[in-house]
Amino acid sequence: MTVSSAPVADAAPRNWVDRRAPAAWQPYLRLARADRPIGAWLLFWPCAWSSALAAIASGASWPNPWHLMLFAIGSVAMRGAGCAYNDLVDRDIDARVARTRSRPLPSGQITPKQAAIFLAALLGVGLAVLLCLPPFAILVGLGSIVPVALYPFMKRITWWPQAMLGVCFGWGALMGWAAAFGRLDLAPLALHGAAFLWIIGYDTIYAHQDKEDDLMVGVGSTALLFGARTGPALTALYAGAVGLLLLAVFLAGGGLLAYAGVIAFGLHCLKQVRRLDVDDPALCLKLFKSNRDAGALVVVGLVADALFRL
Template identity: 50%
Template sequence: MKTSSTVLGDIPVGDWIDRLSPLTLRPYLRLMRLDRPIGTWLLLLPGWWSIALGADTWPDLRLLVLFGIGAVVMRGAGCTFNDIVDRDFDGRVARTAARPIPSGAVNPLQASAFLALQLAVGLIILLQFNRTSVILGAASLALVFTYPFMKRITYWPQAWLGLTFNWGALLGWAAAGGGEHWSPVLLYAGGIFWTLGYDTIYAHQDKQDDALIGIRSTALRLGAATPAWLVGFYSLALALFAATGWAAGLSWPFYPLLAVAGGQLFWQIRALDIDNTQDCLDKFKSNRVFGWLMMLAIVTGKIM
């Protein structure tokens, strides 16, 4: 019998986790958000961009694979820690009430043990890289473990997420053996503004619940002016990405391909309905397309 696929809050019912995994593992796979891979892509892509930027021609396949595994594990660790910290808030928000901890499928102690396991796996992966990469990777934990608290103290937690999710732009460059250079710094800065844009869109899903329970976000801070701010965020991101290509000496095909990627960002703004939860989620997810176009632009600019 085919299982129907519906959505209960933040939890898709009848997805691959329900169909393929043992019952005891399901809440832990959901803690890692393996049923919601867009977050992994958004964490991974800046690292892949930087690996491609630091390569002589084609990016190193071994590094791409290791970063892919690391992104799955560390995004899972970040989500697990976030759910431990936010368990009381999550139980009061319709979209997140069915997550493993507020629903009672996993208790905080079990989640903490699972977090330790993920961090151990992440460390094993990190130790495959050079010393500079290990130091940078360890330093990123300061951002990961403070991010869940930002929504309690500032209307700009999306900026902190930008600092966190784009750390791979620095780490990838170091892992690829790049020396001191402005290009990964410019790439990192551009990624921060990109994240400010897409996570502001994402935050509009929860703005009513957030306002009721005292959670802060750029969606609440910017309100109806969000589209105008998105133009600013995405314009700055594209300008910094263009500066990255110039600093790295990428060849001319990088720039028209970057322009195509930029078109995807401005399509998001033009088509966005900030009061439609599903539309906000769809536009947020579409940033994977931008990420792949950016990757294509960098690789093409390198090999040509």
């Protein structure tokens, strides 16, 4: 039986899905995490970084608007597909974790078959978006299939599932450049490395919400691996991300405003580390969500640099 009115414990109270979405749609929107859009933002920002960096390198005054629109739609669709796939694989584990047992699959709001059909529909949207890009960008996008498929299983075999998430969520750092130039160069590779380290950092913060449950069910995370050393580990990860962002800007021929955006990003990340209390789940979630603003700072700097060419 479908229980469409049941809210999810780890979503914001009275979010738009619970308040406004038709009851029959609610379980599917929850499965796609439409009730918490932070993941779509975090998937989109590396794409926007890459498009903006390509604009600087090509001398354009603005990132390609068509590419940005496609990346925005694709980020929403593929983030939803990733969540649906992850929940299908993890539904037995989620049923044993306090924060996730109210999600649509473990709580019985929808069946695995319904979730699989919904996943196929989201993948269809993602494929349609991908096919609107130039041929080389399509090939680059197809390269993400393997890491995305492997990601849900990483927590079962390694302490570093966040590293595989970094590969997947950072893939967009390659896409904007590939779509603009029909090739990959050192600048987007450095950008992907920066996104990779940033994502490991912020997802480690997120994972501290579940560390006791993860330990109980026997899955790994960098939150468990780093433990009390999380602060120094995050400092190293974020410092590496800043260094690689600066390198990417240099390789693309960026100017002062682009560098300023990266420095603002670094200061934001430093603030996260200084405020972090790994034993305060509510604070961990708040700091994790603040990375929406961190990613935006890089975009603002890159776009401003392309516009003003200082």
